[in-house]
Amino acid sequence: MTNAISIFDTTLRDGTQGEGISLSADDKLKIAQKLDQLGVHYIEGGNPGSNSKDIEFFERVRTMKFNAKITAFGSTRRKNSIAEHDSSLLRIVESGVPAATLVGKSWDFHVHTALQTTLEENLAMIYDSFAFLKRNGVEAIFDSEHFFDGYKHNPEYALSVLRKAQDAGADWIVLCDTNGGTLPSEIHEIVTRVRSELSAPIGIHTHNDCELAVANTLAAVGAGARQVQGTINGYGERCGNANLCSIIPNLQIKMNYPCISDEQLQSLTTTARYVSEIANVHMPVGQPYVGNAAFAHKGGIHVSAIMKDSKTYEHISPGLVGNKQRILVSELAGQSNIISKAQELGLDINANNEKTKLIMERIKDLEHQGYQFEGADASLELLLRDAFGQMEEMFKLESFKMLVEKTNGIMNTEAIVKITVDEQTVYTAAEGNGPVNALDNALRKALVQFYPSINNIHLADYKVRVIDEKDATAAKVRVLMESTDFNNTWNTVGVSSNVIEASWEALVDSIRYALLTMSRVEHVQDEPRAQLGLVNH
Numbered sequence: 001m002t003n004a005i006s007i008f009d010t011t012l013r014d015g016t017q018g019e020g021i022s023l024s025a026d027d028k029l030k031i032a033q034k035l036d037q038l039g040v041h042y043i044e045g046g047n048p049g050s051n052s053k054d055i056e057f058f059e060r061v062r063t064m065k066f067n068a069k070i071t072a073f074g075s076t077r078r079k080n081s082i083a084e085h086d087s088s089l090l091r092i093v094e095s096g097v098p099a100a101t102l103v104g105k106s107w108d109f110h111v112h113t114a115l116q117t118t119l120e121e122n123l124a125m126i127y128d129s130f131a132f133l134k135r136n137g138v139e140a141i142f143d144s145e146h147f148f149d150g151y152k153h154n155p156e157y158a159l160s161v162l163r164k165a166q167d168a169g170a171d172w173i174v175l176c177d178t179n180g181g182t183l184p185s186e187i188h189e190i191v192t193r194v195r196s197e198l199s200a201p202i203g204i205h206t207h208n209d210c211e212l213a214v215a216n217t218l219a220a221v222g223a224g225a226r227q228v229q230g231t232i233n234g235y236g237e238r239c240g241n242a243n244l245c246s247i248i249p250n251l252q253i254k255m256n257y258p259c260i261s262d263e264q265l266q267s268l269t270t271t272a273r274y275v276s277e278i279a280n281v282h283m284p285v286g287q288p289y290v291g292n293a294a295f296a297h298k299g300g301i302h303v304s305a306i307m308k309d310s311k312t313y314e315h316i317s318p319g320l321v322g323n324k325q326r327i328l329v330s331e332l333a334g335q336s337n338i339i340s341k342a343q344e345l346g347l348d349i350n351a352n353n354e355k356t357k358l359i360m361e362r363i364k365d366l367e368h369q370g371y372q373f374e375g376a377d378a379s380l381e382l383l384l385r386d387a388f389g390q391m392e393e394m395f396k397l398e399s400f401k402m403l404v405e406k407t408n409g410i411m412n413t414e415a416i417v418k419i420t421v422d423e424q425t426v427y428t429a430a431e432g433n434g435p436v437n438a439l440d441n442a443l444r445k446a447l448v449q450f451y452p453s454i455n456n457i458h459l460a461d462y463k464v465r466v467i468d469e470k471d472a473t474a475a476k477v478r479v480l481m482e483s484t485d486f487n488n489t490w491n492t493v494g495v496s497s498n499v500i501e502a503s504w505e506a507l508v509d510s511i512r513y514a515l516l517t518m519s520r521v522e523h524v525q526d527e528p529r530a531q532l533g534l535v536n537h
């Protein structure tokens, strides 16, 4: 038996059965192309018997070139009818796909309760439907729904269902843990039995209701399954499907089952992130292999060791799956975290010197006050560069004032800012749709004459968190700000008991960080300065 595993992706079908996931035909086509580049062998595009979006997908996908087989999904024919008249089966054949998956019942309880038909009619539905697909030249995959539950209640009937599909010519028999309640030891035992009874190749399709979908898939492969069905990031009905982003590297790197090429494996992280962007579902930072924190090191003891050899705290080299190592700096940092971060910035730093210790103490003290640097890389860089005397004072705040009023039901917000740049004082006022926006506008208006490219920066995200909730409105707040110039994104932090002041701190860090990478222009001449409201000290 070959060791190669056929990867069957059902993100576009079972993945969209996950709550909150809805993909347009365009989205599906984009994801299908990405999956093809990843090297999966089957891409289940949807169910042409279900909705017109899926019909559109299959019409459009026909004109495109794929290495993977595009497959359509449907169910066995309806009870008491004939396959040739079944609209779901007809749509599959009309869609022109080279391969199709039909779901059919293998649990006697489901036959009686959900289908409300006889065990014999269910066997006939399976036989007729697969014979129909094969007569029409379609590669036929049988998703044997609830197989493990069915086997546990009535093994003879569950096995007879599989034999019917095989006799009708099904190319793959895929055993489904539809309710996700089976344990890995049971999966291994039952797959082993099925393999001894059938000649058709076996696949596995698991759900994550017991957080075991990946483990169950690996157990099935260990027992001889050679097709693995799953979704990117584990999207899917209820608690999700088996996560291919964990299954593929586990099979390929840990268990030596070839799935995709090593180069394709290196695109796993970008694929996972791309699909999460299109599906508009936030990826958990700690998602194994592909998450942002999958190879992020925070504890000082860990960082100290990985700087000696990353194998001390990494189970694989992150590059194998296209991810990368990150060092986080926080109150849990030791010197090693600081040194690693500073070296990344090209700063000359050593262990056990006074400066390193001072920086570490300052970070721990600020984190104690409520700052959080692991989510504010730009503020951390400014802190380190300040400590190394690398930051000139780009501007100095003299004062700011906020005016917030509600007149005739309309909110108006205005900020007045007074700053000094190279001994010149500038006053500006600007309105905004809220206090932070008004402050941002006023500060930019003051600085643009010195740093014109400041207009390319804008605020991308703004989060406020109450740090000490028991103090209610008197509590401190932490503001985390994300800014972008469309090429780069950076994050800054501010903390105060006043949300405007915390926002100002984060805003100033954001602008200082941006200015680090910008060239200054000569100051404007006296006359235009006067017009702009500039005064000399």
Ligand SMILES: CC(=O)SCCNC(=O)CCNC(=O)[C@H](O)C(C)(C)COP(=O)(O)OP(=O)(O)OC[C@H]1O[C@@H](n2cnc3c(N)ncnc32)[C@H](O)[C@@H]1OP(=O)(O)O
Residues within 6 Å of the ligand: 014, 017, 047, 049, 050, 051, 075, 076, 077, 078, 079, 103, 104, 105, 114, 115, 116, 125, 145, 178, 237
């Ligand atoms: C385990 C899985 O994930 S299976 C896939 C589940 N995915 C989906 O259901 C999403 C797509 N589904 C749909 O768009 C619709 O449900 C359709 C078009 C398939 C069917 O819609 P409707 O005809 O309105 O039926 P409805 O959804 O209410 O009920 C399902 C019907 O299919 C029947 N059915 C269920 N499984 C099978 C099967 N394997 N073979 C034949 N018939 C089946 C049910 O008995 C029920 O028939 P009934 O109406 O006579 O009781």
Ligand SMILES: CC(=O)C(=O)O
Residues within 6 Å of the ligand: 014, 103, 143, 144, 145, 146, 176, 177, 178, 179, 205, 207
């Ligand atoms: C076919 C399928 O999606 C299941 O049984 O879970």
